[in-house]
Amino acid sequence: MIKLAVDAMGGDYAPQSVVEGVKLARNSRDDIEFLLFGDEKQIKPLLKDEKNIKIIHADEVITMEDEPVRAVKRKKNSSLVLAAKAVKDGKADALVSIGNTGALLVASLLIIGRIKGIDRPGFTATMPVMNNDKGFTMVDAGANADAKVTNIEQYALLGKYYSELVGHVNNPRIGLINNGTEADKGDMIHRKMHDALQSMNANGEINFIGNIESRELLNGVADVVVTDGFTGNAVLKAIEGTAMSGLGLLKESIKNGGFKAKLGAFLMKDSLKKMAKKMDYKRYGGAVLLGIKDPVVKGHGNSDAKTVKNCLFNAAEIVKSGYVESAKNHFTKVAETK
Amino acid sequence: MIKLAVDAMGGDYAPQSVVEGVKLARNSRDDIEFLLFGDEKQIKPLLKDEKNIKIIHADEVITMEDEPVRAVKRKKNSSLVLAAKAVKDGKADALVSIGNTGALLVASLLIIGRIKGIDRPGFTATMPVMNNDKGFTMVDAGANADAKVTNIEQYALLGKYYSELVGHVNNPRIGLINNGTEADKGDMIHRKMHDALQSMNANGEINFIGNIESRELLNGVADVVVTDGFTGNAVLKAIEGTAMSGLGLLKESIKNGGFKAKLGAFLMKDSLKKMAKKMDYKRYGGAVLLGIKDPVVKGHGNSDAKTVKNCLFNAAEIVKSGYVESAKNHFTKVAETK
Incomplete structure (x- = not known):
């Protein structure tokens, strides 16, 4: 039990x-x-x-x-x-x-x-991904806004075990959110974080795939997304706000679209429902404190x-x-x- | 000429x-x-x-x-x-x-x-807003990843003049992206940025409405959104990626949805086009280096x-x-x- x-x-x-x-x-x-x-x-x-x-x-x-x-x-x-x-x-x-x-x-x-x-625990967030049902796990989603390099190293390891054992992902791909995919991108602290994760990859501790851009998150570019809690929080809320706004815009377009649009929406109902379900972060079981x-x-x-x-x-x-x-x-x- | x-x-x-x-x-x-x-x-x-x-x-x-x-x-x-x-x-x-x-x-x-x-120029990005046609202007969208407090003060002023004169917004509402709306939210540097902007508001230099969350950006919570270039870049790319994924998901749902969904989409075409147009950042004239x-x-x-x-x-x-x-x-x- x-x-x-x-x-x-x-x-x-x-x-x-x-x-x-x-x-x-x-x-x-x-x-x-x-x-x-x-x-x-x-x-x-x-x-x-x-x-x-x-x-x-x-x-x-x-x-x-x-x-x-x-x-x-x-x-x-x-x-x-x-x-x-x-x-x-x-x-x-x-x-x-x-x-x-x-x-x-x-x-x-x-x-x-x-x-x-x-040293410091981190919150996960699990978000949907367009082309599979597993989604990705982000650590830290906002527990620790002032993250240091050692915190990020620990989040990568915690995220790895979480993704393997809870998400059943084999050898999870770990990416660092940065403002470009090249190794030298980012502000000072994110460049250091990149290099630390790179060393862990060289040691065989993690499967680090390098810097990733927040634009690619929903395309499933990584299984575990590590980031400082400030950026993680901002990115998650931006995704959430955009998804909500998109659905709202669709509803409004239908409402103001007259009979034809309403009939169309009726016929598309199942497709639209499927989309709304995929966008619904509530399905994804809350944030876990790792x-x-x-x-x-x-x-x-x-x-x-x-x-x-x-x-x-x-x-x-x-x-x-x-x-x-x-x-x-x-x-x-x-x-x-x- | x-x-x-x-x-x-x-x-x-x-x-x-x-x-x-x-x-x-x-x-x-x-x-x-x-x-x-x-x-x-x-x-x-x-x-x-x-x-x-x-x-x-x-x-x-x-x-x-x-x-x-x-x-x-x-x-x-x-x-x-x-x-x-x-x-x-x-x-x-x-x-x-x-x-x-x-x-x-x-x-x-x-x-x-x-x-x-x-001291350091900043890029703008102009994004659509759901309930009006003006959108909002973000500074810095990524020119300066390692922003200091003085940079943010300057972005607020540059953004103010840009919004007033180019965007024709009267007394533009300026917000700082942070991980909560309360005055004490954020990591160390964003708390200092908040306090500096607060002082400028008290001096009558700008109309600072306080911290804003990235979730609210597309709802038109502010006319000018100031942020460090690292966060600005991450938030913009997250919005862009989500909008693109949402449209992709809709297309896919229609494609896999059979005759009914396709007929529905045909009838909804104008509504869907209107939405896609609103989501299309290309309409918005590029980034301006302020x-x-x-x-x-x-x-x-x-x-x-x-x-x-x-x-x-x-x-x-x-x-x-x-x-x-x-x-x-x-x-x-x-x-x-x-």
């Missing part, structure tokens, strides 16, 4: 969307036990059937407005802190939240702790039940995959040879 | 696409004289009618593979260097090229020169004749607008009060 510690009080529609997501997940699988941390009075009425679900009451809630470090240190009985402690104490295998991102990061760092050898001793999954604050379900399934897959163990082994070996 | 110095030998299909673009432009306007720099033997056969077009022969060509600084210093008789000299000497009002970007940057810096008070003493416009290397025409018209608009004079005046005044 996989045990997931779920912060039921995070997100814009808490606890409803979280509880509904847990119910969806529970109804379609039997191999997960859900530990739901939050206000029992609010959660219980939402559950008719508590099969494989255990409510652990939490007095306090960390809100989106709370300052992360202070909140985690002071709100000892918050749903997030108690959920993180359950993971730390081995009572659960992974942590899932759609609440305050900064607080989740701090709780993961201070309570669950980093893998030995990792570099922590146990799997931590963060969903969007505005996640609906279906997205919460995807996050929960993703967390379960990560637990089953053995990614954390592989990453730990790697960094332990590295530490021993030094 | 506006005089444009045109590098006829730049770009993937030189000189054909450049000469065709010049012809298109010349055939629809009478107020521009085109000085075409390049190989007379290749250019002349492409021109039946030389009205308002003057060919100035150039022996040499700077290719896409040439190292910019060396090429500009050594290839004294190249089409680019001679065109830049014509601008420097007052024989032309603006420089237009679709060739080697680095070489254009170097030729602009070394031959035409910076506006006094500007901070140089005269207007410099750079088109994509793969520009077709229509895009070259748009670049030429854009250069003519900038000359007419008086943007350069306004920027020069501002920085002269600033220098005098120091």
Whole structure:
């Protein structure tokens, strides 16, 4: 039985969307036990059937407005802190939240702790790719805006194990986002990052394919895309905004296009739906915080039940995959040879 | 008469696409004289009618593979260097090229020169916005990857004058790309950039609306978007790649969608065309190098004749607008009060 510690009080529609997501997940699988941390009075009425679900009451809630470090240190009985402690104490295998991102990061760092050898954890983002169903995984999607060269080296390794074990990609192609594909492109720090990854490639540690441009991401140019958290965040939001704008533009064109366009859209409905589905990042199971001793999954604050379900399934897959163990082994070996 | 110095030998299909673009432009306007720099033997056969077009022969060509600084210093008789000299000497009002970007940057810096008070020039990019036809202007789109805080202050001012005089935007809203809208967001350098722009706002120098996220760019959240050249480049390429992928996905869905989808697409043709047109960055007249003493416009290397025409018209608009004079005046005044 996989045990997931779920912060039921995070997100814009808490606890409803979280509880509904847990119910969806529970109804379609039997191999997960859900530990739901939050206000029992609010959660219980939402559950008719508590099969494989255990409510652990939490007095306090960390809100989106709370300052992360202070909140985690002071709100000892918050749903997030108690959920993180359950993971730390081995009572659960992974942590899932759609609440305050900064607080989740701090709780993961201070309570669950980093893998030995990792300086700063990084968030993944998994995005669709046009010509296959695997998509690509970006690290760091925004946990660490001021990334140093050593952070990028660690993200490349964490991303490699994640892609191999969770994404089932053989010898994943790792690329660095830069403002040109040539080896000498970029600002000072990205040139250094390129050279460091190049050396790791020469050592056989990773399969580094060199610099990649953000224009090529959705064409599947790499399986793992490493980048500093500032650039990663900006690129992901640009992709998201453009996809949303494109769909909006299409809808508007149809609306203002008269009868012919409306009939056309009706006939094209299945094609358009297929496209919208591919563009829908919600399908992709949230962001995973890599570099922590146990799997931590963060969903969007505005996640609906279906997205919460995807996050929960993703967390379960990560637990089953053995990614954390592989990453730990790697960094332990590295530490021993030094 | 506006005089444009045109590098006829730049770009993937030189000189054909450049000469065709010049012809298109010349055939629809009478107020521009085109000085075409390049190989007379290749250019002349492409021109039946030389009205308002003057060919100035150039022996040499700077290719896409040439190292910019060396090429500009050594290839004294190249089409680019001679065109830049014509601008420097007052024989032309603006420089237009679709060739080697680095070489254009170097030729602009070394031959035409910076506006006094500007440390590093920045490229604009003009992108469409969903709910209006003006779009937004980004500075810097990639001329200066290692931007300092002073560079960003200068981009904000250059962008302001450009948006006011060329884009006809009244009191343009200036935003800084950051990984969150709150004032304390970002890595170290972007937090400092935010604070510097905030001070300029307090002084009444610019209308700074604060941090903006790349997700909101196409929604028209700002008229001028300032950013370091590394982030600007990554964000623009992400937008471009996503738009292209979206259109590709739509085409593919239709192709694989059978008769119904094809009929639907036929009926929706006008709507789809309208969308594709809005997404087509080629309409938007190239990138302008801000901070140089005269207007410099750079088109994509793969520009077709229509895009070259748009670049030429854009250069003519900038000359007419008086943007350069306004920027020069501002920085002269600033220098005098120091």
